[in-house]
Amino acid sequence: xxxxxxxxxxxxxxxxxxxxxxxxxxxxxxxxxxxxxxxxxxxxxxxxxxxxxxxxxxxxxxxxxxxxxxxxxxxxxxxxxxxxxxxxxxxxxxxxxxxxxxxxxxxxxxx
Amino acid sequence: xxxxxxxxxxxxxxxxxxxxxxxxxxxxxxxxxxxxxxxxxxxxxxxxxxxxxxxxxxxxxxxxxxxxxxxxxxxxxxxxxxxxxxxxxxxxxxxxxxxxxxxxxxxxxxxxxxxxxxxxx
Numbered sequence: 678x679x680x681x682x683x684x685x686x687x688x689x690x691x692x693x694x695x696x697x698x699x700x701x702x703x704x705x706x707x708x709x710x711x712x713x714x715x716x717x718x719x720x721x722x723x724x725x726x727x728x729x730x731x732x733x734x735x736x737x738x739x740x741x742x743x744x745x746x747x748x749x750x751x752x753x754x755x756x757x758x759x760x761x762x763x764x765x766x767x768x769x770x771x772x773x774x775x776x777x778x779x780x781x782x783x784x785x786x787x788x
Numbered sequence: 789x790x791x792x793x794x795x796x797x798x799x800x801x802x803x804x805x806x807x808x809x810x811x812x813x814x815x816x817x818x819x820x821x822x823x824x825x826x827x828x829x830x831x832x833x834x835x836x837x838x839x840x841x842x843x844x845x846x847x848x849x850x851x852x853x854x855x856x857x858x859x860x861x862x863x864x865x866x867x868x869x870x871x872x873x874x875x876x877x878x879x880x881x882x883x884x885x886x887x888x889x890x891x892x893x894x895x896x897x898x899x900x901x902x903x904x905x906x907x908x909x
């Protein structure tokens with residue numbers, strides 16, 4: 678069982694917006710702003726798309742945005758495109774028993 | 789260009805040992821913390837271990853504590869993971885990942901392509 682809780686799957690049509698939630702505790706998301714999101718296409722290494730809750734690395738589309746409220750972080754993808762179909766993972770620094778915690782991953786299907 | 793290239797994986801029997809390596813290039817290796825992250829077949833990402841920039845601090849997931857040892861050689865721009873007492877549940881693709889910070893965890897800004905470790909008799 679993963680330390681952070683994500684929905685197993687979400688779907689949306691091209692052009693629509695979707696939001697993936699990531700729920701943690703007061704030992705991780707609720708206390709720190711070290712939340713990051715990763716996109717993983719099949720057979721590929723994960724790719725950083727959001728860091729420190731709201732920031733995007735250079736080269737990542739502004740269609741990806743992050744936010745946080747209390748112990749839950751969210752990733753919103755607007756203007757869905759076929760290429761967005763992938764697995765998405767949230768991660769956070771933790772002051773618990775492990776330094777780094779991940780969510781179980783969310784499979785995004787673009788209908 | 790940042791490159792992280794893992795090596796040393798393969799098929800190993802339960803209870804045996806294996807050492808993974810990660811060769812880094814394209815950045816000042818000894819400025820950053822480094823991590824190992826694994827992904828079991830059809831499963832999600834699982835953090836395994838980290839080492840700070842100067843090896844002064846290390847950390848492990850509970851699932852590998854006491855069996856795995858992380859180390860780094862800044863002169864060789866290399867990261868290592870010594871795995872002992874391997875179990876079937878250690879079967880996974882192991883990724884080397886660069887941290888944005890030097891001492892702890894902020895986020896992984898670069899990942900290797902991964903190396904497969906299969907534990908089976």
